[in-house]
Amino acid sequence: MEGMENRGHEAHPPGGGRLEWIDVARGIGIVAVVVGHVWTRGGLRDAMYSFHMPLFFLLSGLLSRPQAAGRFARRQLASQMRPYAAFLILLILADQIIETMKGGRPIFHDWPGDLAPIMLGGSWLRGPFTIFWFVPCLMMARILFNMALARWPDPLDRRWALLMLPALPIAYGAVRFAGLSPLGMLTVPMALVLLWVGAAWQRVNWRGWMLAPLVPLSLAGLTALLPTLNMKAADYGWPLLSIGSAVATSLLLFRLSVRIAPFSGWIAAIGRASLVIMYLHVAVIHYLSPYVGRPWLLAQALLMPIAAYYLIRAVPGARRIFL
Numbered sequence: 561m562e563g564m565e566n567r568g569h570e571a572h573p574p575g576g577g578r579l580e581w582i583d584v585a586r587g588i589g590i591v592a593v594v595v596g597h598v599w600t601r602g603g604l605r606d607a608m609y610s611f612h613m614p615l616f617f618l619l620s621g622l623l624s625r626p627q628a629a630g631r632f633a634r635r636q637l638a639s640q641m642r643p644y645a646a647f648l649i650l651l652i653l654a655d656q657i658i659e660t661m662k663g664g665r666p667i668f669h670d671w672p673g674d675l676a677p678i679m680l681g682g683s684w685l686r687g688p689f690t691i692f693w694f695v696p697c698l699m700m701a702r703i704l705f706n707m708a709l710a711r712w713p714d715p716l717d718r719r720w721a722l723l724m725l726p727a728l729p730i731a732y733g734a735v736r737f738a739g740l741s742p743l744g745m746l747t748v749p750m751a752l753v754l755l756w757v758g759a760a761w762q763r764v765n766w767r768g769w770m771l772a773p774l775v776p777l778s779l780a781g782l783t784a785l786l787p788t789l790n791m792k793a794a795d796y797g798w799p800l801l802s803i804g805s806a807v808a809t810s811l812l813l814f815r816l817s818v819r820i821a822p823f824s825g826w827i828a829a830i831g832r833a834s835l836v837i838m839y840l841h842v843a844v845i846h847y848l849s850p851y852v853g854r855p856w857l858l859a860q861a862l863l864m865p866i867a868a869y870y871l872i873r874a875v876p877g878a879r880r881i882f883l
Contacts, residue, residue, distance in 0.1 A: 621758025693744030781805030
C-alpha cells in the first residue's frame, strides 16, 4: 500500500538517513503488531499496543507529499481496495476449508446473510479477519489528508490548527460508537491527526534535547503507567497523554531506525513484506494457537506471511492482485 509499500526516491527523516530506514521502521512496527497479537494480555501486549498502530499512521504522514486530490483518491481506491478484497476473499475461502476439515463451522456460514458484515468490514470482521480495519482506514485518512495538504502544503501552516483542533474531540468522542465502525472509519479522525503529526515532524530538525521529553513520555506508555490504546475501537486511553506516548515512542523508533539501517537488512526485509504480514499474520495465529507455544507462534506468524510475500512477488499475476 502506498505509504507502507511504495516509497519515494528521496525520503529522509529529520537529522538525515537514507531510504533503508523506512523499511527498518516498518519492520520494527510490524513485529510489534504481531507480538501484540500473539501475547493477548500482560505487560508485553500492553507495551506493543501503546504504539504499534500509531507508528504506521505517523510514518505514512511523514512520507506524504501533496498531490492532485482527484487523481490521488482514484489511485488509492484502486491500489488499496484490490489487495484488500483479494486477501479477504482468500482468507474466507481458507476458513471454509480449514474449519470444515477440522469438523468445525466456518466463521461465515450463513449465506447470503454473511455478505452484509463482509461488505461492512471494520468492527464486523473478527477472528482471522480482525486486522482488516486498518487498510481502508488508512486509505480514507490519506485521501482526506491529501485534500487538505494539496490546499495547505506546509503542515506547519497555522491554518492546519483549524482542521486538527476539531478532529481531536471528534476522535475521542468516537469511542461511544465503538461497535459501529464500517471499514474502520471510526478511527479516521485520529488517523488524520497522526498523519499531520508525521508530516509536520518531517519539517522539524532533530535536536539532542528532544530526548528529554520524548523518553519519559514513551516509557510511561511502554510500562503501562498510561492506559494503552485500541485504535480499532477508537479507545485512545487518557486524552492526549496516551496518544502522545505513542507518538514519542514512534519518533524514537524512527531515530533508532536511522542509526541501525546500515546493518539491519533483515529488519528491512520484514518491513518490505509488512503489507502481506499485516493481512495474514492474524489468520496464522488464529489457526495455529491451539497447537504451538507462543514463541513458535510468533515465528510462524512472521515467517509464513514473509514466504507468501516472496511467492506473490515471483508470480506476476499474483503480484498485480495482492501487492
